[in-house]
């Protein structure tokens with residue numbers, strides 16, 4: 485009769501062990517009982533980069549990479565992109581359910597009324613160099629917020645946690661927009677309570693001398709959809725950073741600054757920039773087949789293609805492609821789009837890409853949209869961090885409530901020198917002593 489266990493025979497000792505299997509996993513700690521003798525520490529699993537290790541139970545985001553499925557709280561990303569707003573989606577991620585009308589009104593009111601930052605935050609930002617990278621500014625200023633809200637360190641209090649989540653979702657767009665204004669040498673624009681989340685962000689970014697900035701509704705909606713698509717992606721590098729840093733019970737501003745730092749890396753939040761560079765380098769439609777041949781020979785990668793988890797069309801890429809069409813109708817067609825479309829067309833039919841299950845990912849078209857909205861490349865990771873703030877907070881809040889979690893602390897396989905005696909400096913062979 486089938487039982488939900490795994491029998492492991494240790495061929496070093498001939499002993500067998502029965503380990504429970506639940507939800508398609510075994511618990512790594514169950515391996516510890518497997519020892520060659522009493523002195524043995526016990527068997528561990530070795531999993532660099534967590535390729536096959538679940539670090540948590542989560543009910544926030546579901547991905548089926550083989551089938552190209554992404555859902556927040558069970559709701560398909562396609563439906564959320566079509567019918568929801570970013571703030572409603574943020575509520576879903578943070579609270580686990582879609583809000584009622586009253587709850588959404590309360591949530592919107594709360595977020596709207598926390599968009600302002602202390603004037604000293606502004607002074608702090610003014611201290612950056614004129615050409616400071618906006619993502620470097622965002623990371624630093626988010627970390628600095630912990631000094632403005634010392635009560636945030638009481639992370640065991642659910643009410644304190646909830647209050648900081650509201651503050652962060654509200655203030656990150658303000659800091660993001662101001663980091664852009666700073667690099668442009670423009671005065672910072674204060675948030676306006678009458679505007680919606682995305683309209684307010686666009687106003688803080690682009691308002692000049694006019695009394696009120698009116699964003700084009702199609703562009704505002706396009707950005708709203710991008711925010712929804714980027715709001716969470718389960719245990720990716722930055723979400724894992726948020727949870728790991730948060731597991732030390734530090735305040736969420738410090739943890740979120742760490743998560744944003746993880747996002748800053750080119751392997752995480754920076755691929756859309758690489759796509760734009762690649763399209764510009766290709767330059768002309770007729771160069772596309774030659775470029776594809778070079779990729780197939782291993783002389784570079786088709787950026788914006790392939791994904792560790794999706795082995796099918798990234799569902800976000802499909803939606804983004806549609807959004808791109810709507811944006812270009814307003815802004816005019818970016819000639820690089822034709823190159824992107826041609827690359828996609830050829831790659832989707834080419835055996836090299838088909839056999840390796842390489843499909844467009846979220847970054848293939850997002851950079852083109854950001855560029856059409858008038859954003860410099862340096863702002864791309866910042867644009868990612870704004871909506872991902874909700875995802876990071878959802879992951880952090882879930883971790884804080886999870887009774888199974890402890891401080892995140894992996895094991896290692898030590899491969900360094902065995903114990904040896906200290907060698908005095910003058911006796912170290914082959915090295916010159918340098919007088920300082």
Ligand SMILES: CC(C)(COP(=O)(O)OP(=O)(O)OC[C@H]1O[C@@H](n2cnc3c(N)ncnc32)[C@H](O)[C@@H]1OP(=O)(O)O)[C@@H](O)C(=O)NCCC(=O)NCCS
Nearest residue numbers: 755779784785786787788789790791792840842845846847
């Ligand atoms: C995303 C990415 C890092 C995932 O990598 P991964 O899961 O570790 O996959 P691998 O690097 O093992 O690649 C598997 C195979 O596909 C090939 N491959 C993967 N992505 C490719 C790409 N974008 N262009 C050409 N070939 C690619 C690899 O060369 C490898 O081929 P091989 O089996 O002949 O050696 C990778 O697909 C990539 O570099 N993509 C481009 C960058 C990008 O768009 N990143 C944004 C992700 S959201």
